[in-house]
Amino acid sequence: MSFAVSSAGHVSARYLRAFARQPYYLAVTLVQPVIWLLLFGHVFERVVQLPGFSTASYIGFLAPGIVVMTALFSNGWSGMAYVTDIDRGVLDRFLVAPVRGGSLIGGQLAYAGLLTLLQSLIILGLGWISGASFAGAGPGILACLLATLLLGTAFASYSNALALLLRKQETLIAMVNFLVLPLTFLSVTFMPSALLPGWIRTLSAYNPVDWAVQVSRQCLSGTADWGYVSLHLALLALLAAACAYLSTRAFGAYRRAI
């Protein structure tokens, strides 16, 4: 058990060292979300006057959605590192060592989680500077981070599993884009539920991206329905655990293909 945890820690440390060598990577991952947040926030400033919006600023409304969307993209790319490791023969080297697949995946997910937290805090900070108010304060921010982290973990696992199954960057990019945009638009990321067409509202109830944005928005704005929040945090946790488990199974498929 302790070997499983310590080796996972060393795997995380490997990613962190690579990250520390090119910290501008963080800036690159934030360029798009910041543009979405500030540009959309200002261009559609007046949209909050529509009935159905409960917030005073669109940036404040948008911020939790952008936090979640950024986590989706950023975790979606986590499989790219696996494809590189496969091409380089690094993964094969790890797979003939006594380290467990669970530790390899766990270490990667821990790193991806840290990156998600960092990005989320920066986006929330920028939103706050641009005039968003988060009435939910500390507990609201924590709940938003937790929901984002769980969704990010599920998505990183999806990406890692695909990397092991497909072993090609192009296909991985296509499969990630195939999910991120539709899931984002079939949710309350940009519009409140009351203003969404009926069929989208129905679908969004089954959309984990919607759960994460709802939980984050409710908690940040201090209007949490705690029944909804706890149920959907639990669902997100289940989803994350299931995806993480399935991604460790993908090692078996990888071994059979090579």
Place this chain on the structure above:
Amino acid sequence: MTNATVTAGAATLGPGLAIEAVGLTKTYPGGVRALRGLSLQFPLGSIFALLGPNGAGKSTAVKVLTTLSRPDSGGARVAGYDILSEAEAVRRAIGVVSQKPAGDLDATGWENLMLQGHLYGLAGAELKRRAEQLVEVLSLGEVVNRIVKTYSGGTQRKLDIAIGLVNRPRVLFLDEPTTGLDPDARAEMWETISRLAREGLGVLLTTHYLEEADQLSDRLAIVDHGEIVAEGTADELKHELRGDSVSLQLTDEPPPDSVEAALAAIDGLLNDRSYEAGWLRARVDNGPTALPALLAALDGAGVRVSSASVARPSLDDVYLSHTGHAYNALQEN
């Protein structure tokens, strides 16, 4: 430090088989039959070479024996452990240097060595000592603190071997360790590998180079289409071939028909012969007596010879007799 043994502990385990594989088969999804009943065995403290052309199945054999992938049928014990039922124990007992350089490019050599140790449960001062020792043995020197991306091919290969040795393996797999190295780097690598075997390690080496298998290995096997077609020491394999090997360089590259016609009349000419790019190679029962007859026959047929030599069979002749094609000609395809 320079005299430190690289494999402390391995020698004290006494003699035993490094690898014992029986009837390994493996068909890839898509239907390529990469292994068709491959069997081999050799003891610890020796070097065994798998020699074969591209696609022969050498890397597949390494993947199966190192527990990376599973065979469809057949089985093997590596360092005494079963690759299927005791995969974990096999992993702890082996070091693997795969065909592709497998260092993490974005980390330093030292960080690579440390991570490798951690993945085997090593840590602290013990791991550090071990890594320092390997830096010394493979003469990596200061380079070890640079990012691997900046390494030359030869240095990357040395790092690969250091990485493969971190866990003090008893059996080391080297998949084409010297492909792409310059002659100096190759000679240095050969020296390191023989030293490892002298210290008690069992080494399975794959190679394209006849010369490498000839010089470095205690025993070797020729692999073709997923099977071993010949196995023994280099000398045994050469002695199995009757007679001597004759090489003649023909002036003006005459057409094969006329060469063949001239040879038809000669006694004691064995079946293994090849004629390519002006070079006629043949095996004869007794070189010194056959050579004059050969020269006379060719002369009579109007084929002129610019040089001639007689030698004991080489590994290339062994290869030719077992696979029906000359090794070097095959390599160029």
